[in-house]
Amino acid sequence: MSANPIDMAVYNDLAETAGAEFAAELAGTFLEEAPPILAELRAALGSQSADGFRRAAHSLKSNGHTFGATRLAEMARELELGGLPAHSAPIDALEAEYRKVAAALAELIRG
């Protein structure tokens, strides 16, 4: 089953308080910003930078919560708290979830 990766209650709240147009723009910004942050996450694992890893995961967690991408945020939180993983599998999983979120957000932006 393909449940919506976006909790629409959260997204609608955002659109209501900040303005629908602004929410769509902000989602657009997230779609631009997230890929480099995912890349940072990989780079931090490569260079064994625990700080960089934590910070990148933290960023995705916080943005996930903003748009109602609850599962993405949960996965990012686990990475933030878990420290450097032994391999890149958790990052791959996170990236897969991000792709779902990105598709859903793109849909929302188109209205």
Added chain:
Amino acid sequence: MAEGGARLLVADDNKVNRLLLTRNLVLLGHRVASAENGRIALDMLRAEPYDLLLLDMEMPEMDGFQVLEQMVGEPKLRDIPVIVTSSLEGIHNVVRCIELGADDYLPKPVNPVLLKARVGSSLEKKRLRDQQKDMVRRFATSEVAEDLQKSGFALGGRRLRGTVMFSDIRGFTSLCEAQTPEETIELLNSYYALMFDAISGQGGVVNQMIGDGLMAVFGAPLPLAEPELAAVRAALDMLELIDMFNLERSAMEKAPIRIGVGIASGEMVAGYTGTEARATYTCIGDTVNLAARLEAHTKEAGRDILVDGDTQAALGERVPVEAIGEVRFKGKAQPVPVFAVRPQAQR
């Protein structure tokens, strides 16, 4: 500060967070600037006045904790309220923010209703604090206000070494009789403005004004490297300013005024005296009495500035003085040596 007038700074490295927080604050009617990391935020805070900082903790280059640490150490930044907005993990991190001086903590994603309440309350607190500071400053001096803010208010004194100055206008009573009360008030206001400039210009603090007389302290509440030299330089500046003031007065066909200054150095007890409700910063001790006696003696000695032996010893060769002999003052068992700061050093 009107509802819409507050100037806020948002510091967050994450663009989405930054834009969203800025948007929410603008919707609340505030003017908002933003910074991408702690270092930029600090630079902006130093360059321009802000009413409130909304600070993320996880940031590259300089994180929120470092920003808070820096702000505590800088008097100009210390009083800017900070609301930490972060999705920090662990209560100990939140506690650390508060311990470092943050006023409040808002978890991310920030709830707009909560944001409005917290920002409003922080701004209101700052407004009250500013108002209070302004009041203290008007009735005390910025040094005393600063001291109060740093160490809090407590009645009681502390023993320290410093220099005390007394000054008053010669023949003030007959001067008052020769002019209207309005003219006297105007004269006093100009006179005090000049004296305050001279004294605070040298790092001294005026802590008493009685009629035409004033008492100033050098070296308390804030320490001065050379309180003796600062006090004598302030006295010389005062005479110079009075000369200029007299030129103005003579242009208006008014009689010139003259002042007498007494300066003594040594140990004293400084602190707040009075009651919890109304107190004043003052200094007491032999040094203070001696300075008052020296000031009173200027008239008899026919000199403008008289200093005691301790002050003279500290001046060394830097300010020429003339020994005018020993004087037995009321309340002193032994006669004390008195020195006049040389008139030629005054022009």
